[in-house]
Amino acid sequence: MKRLLALIVTVVVTLGVVAATSPWLVDQVKLGLDLKGGFEILYEAEPLTEGGQVTQDALRQTAKSLEHRANETGVAEPEITPEGANRIRVKIAGVTDEANVREILKTPSQLTFRSAVGCTEGTGYCKTELTGTDFVEGGASYQQTTLGGYEITIKLKDASKFGEVTKSIAALTNGQNQLAIYMDETQVSAPNVSQQINSSDAVITGDFTREEAKDLADKINLGALPLKLTEKYTQSVGATLGKLSLQQTLFAGGLGTVLILIFMIVFYRLPGLIASFTIIAFIWLLLLGFWLINATLTLPGIAAFILGIGMAVDANIIMAERIKEEIRSGKSILSAHRAGSKRSFLTIIDAHVTTIIAALVMFFIGTGAVKGFAVVLLLTEVVSILTNVFFSRFLLSLLIRSNLVKKTTLLGVREDEIRAL
Secondary structure, three states: OHHHHHHHHHHHHHHHHHHHHHHHHHHHOEEOHHHHOEEEEEEEEEEOOOOOOOOHHHHHHHHHHHHHHHHHOOOOOOEEEEEOOOEEEEEEEOOOOHHHHHHHHHOOOOEEEEEOOOOOOOOOOOEEEEEHHHEOOOOOEEEEOOOOOEEEEEEEOOHHHHHHHHHHHHOOOOOOOEOEEEEOOEEEEOOEOOOOOOOOEEEEEEEEOHHHHHHHHHHHHHHOOOEEEEEEEEEEEOHHHHHHHHHHHHHHHHHHHHHHHHHHHHHHHHHHHHHHHHHHHHHHHHHHHHHHOOOEEOHHHHHHHHHHHHHHHHHHHHHHHHHHHHHHOOOOHHHHHHHHHHHHHHHHHHHHHHHHHHHHHHHHHOOOHHHHHHHHHHHHHHHHHHHHHHHHHHHHHHHHHOOOOOOHHHHOOOHHHOOOO
16 A cells, blocks of 8 residues: 555656646757757867967867857857867857847957057047057966955066056056056956056956956957957858747657657556656656756757657666566566566666767767767766666556556456466
C-alpha cells in the first residue's frame, strides 16, 4: 500500500509541476535567428598596422566591442563569439532594422582622449589629443593601491607626444585641467592632469572600485586594438520565414512525440505507460535546462532535442524487452523485473556514454551550429539518464512491488509465450 501511495503521489506531483510551469518555461526559451528571424555575419579580422598580429585577446576584446555596439542599438542579447584564429561570428535575432545595425557594427569603436585646450567656454572637451593608436595594445591594466582602492596604468607609444599633451592641459585653470576619455561619443572618465608627464607610462587614480577600474582598463585596451573586420559570410532570415520554420518544426516534433507515446503504450503496456510519463518529464527537464544555461534554441538544437527523445525511448525499450525476455523464460513478474533491469542497465549506460563522447568531440572541434547541436545533445543525454534510466526504473519498481501487476499481458507478454522452467 505504501508503494502504491508513493507512486500516486510522485505521478500527481510531477504532472502538477509540469502543467503549472511548462507555459512559462516555453515562453522563456530564447529562439535563434533561424526561428525568430534576424541575421548572421562571419567577420574576418586582420591588423590595421603593418606587422601587427591578431591575438586571441584582441579577438575577445573586439567581440566585446561589437556586443557593446549592438546593445546600444536596442538589440536584445546578441550572440557574438570569436572563432578560430581570426574570425568573429555575430548572430542577432529579432532585428527590425538590419541595415542600420550592420552599418553600426562595421564601424570600430573609437577611443579618444580629449581636452578643453583652445575650446570656447561651454563647448566642453572639444580637442582630440590622443586616439587608440597612440596606446600600446593591451597596455592598460589595473591594480589595488595601498589604501585599498584601485588605479589604472596605461602605456603609450610616444612619451614626447604625451608630455606635450599633458603640459598644455596642466597649464589650464578654472578646473579645466582634465584629459577626458571617450569611447565613441560617450565619456567614460575625466582624470585631472596636475603636471607634465614625460613618460610612456601613466597612472589614472581616483576613487575606483575593482569593477570600475577593470571596466575602464578594458575600454582603453579595446580602443587600442588595431583590427579591421571584413565580412566573409552573411545570412539573413526574415521574421515570417523564421516563424514558419518554428511552426513546422514544432508540429513535426509534436506529431512524432505523440506517435512514439502511442507506440510505447500499445506494444509495451504498463512499461510503455511509465515510459510515456517519464518522456513528458524528460521534455520538461530539457526546457528547464535550456532556461538554466540561458541557451538559444535553433533548428539544429531542435533536431538534437528530437533525437534525444528518440534515444530516451530507446532506453525504455531496451529495459522493457529484457523484462519480457525474462518473463518468457518462466520467471515471475518481480524476478523478471529485477533481472531485466539489471541486465539492461549497462547496455543503456554504454549507449549514453558513447553519445556523450561524440557530442563532446563535436563541441570542442565544431563551430557555430555544430556546437549548438552538441550542447543540446549533451543536455538530452544527461536528462535522459536521470529520467528514462533511474526515474522510469523507480516508478516501474513501485508499480510491480505494489502487487497490482499480476498478469503478464500487462507487460506485453501473452501466456502462451511463457516457457516452462
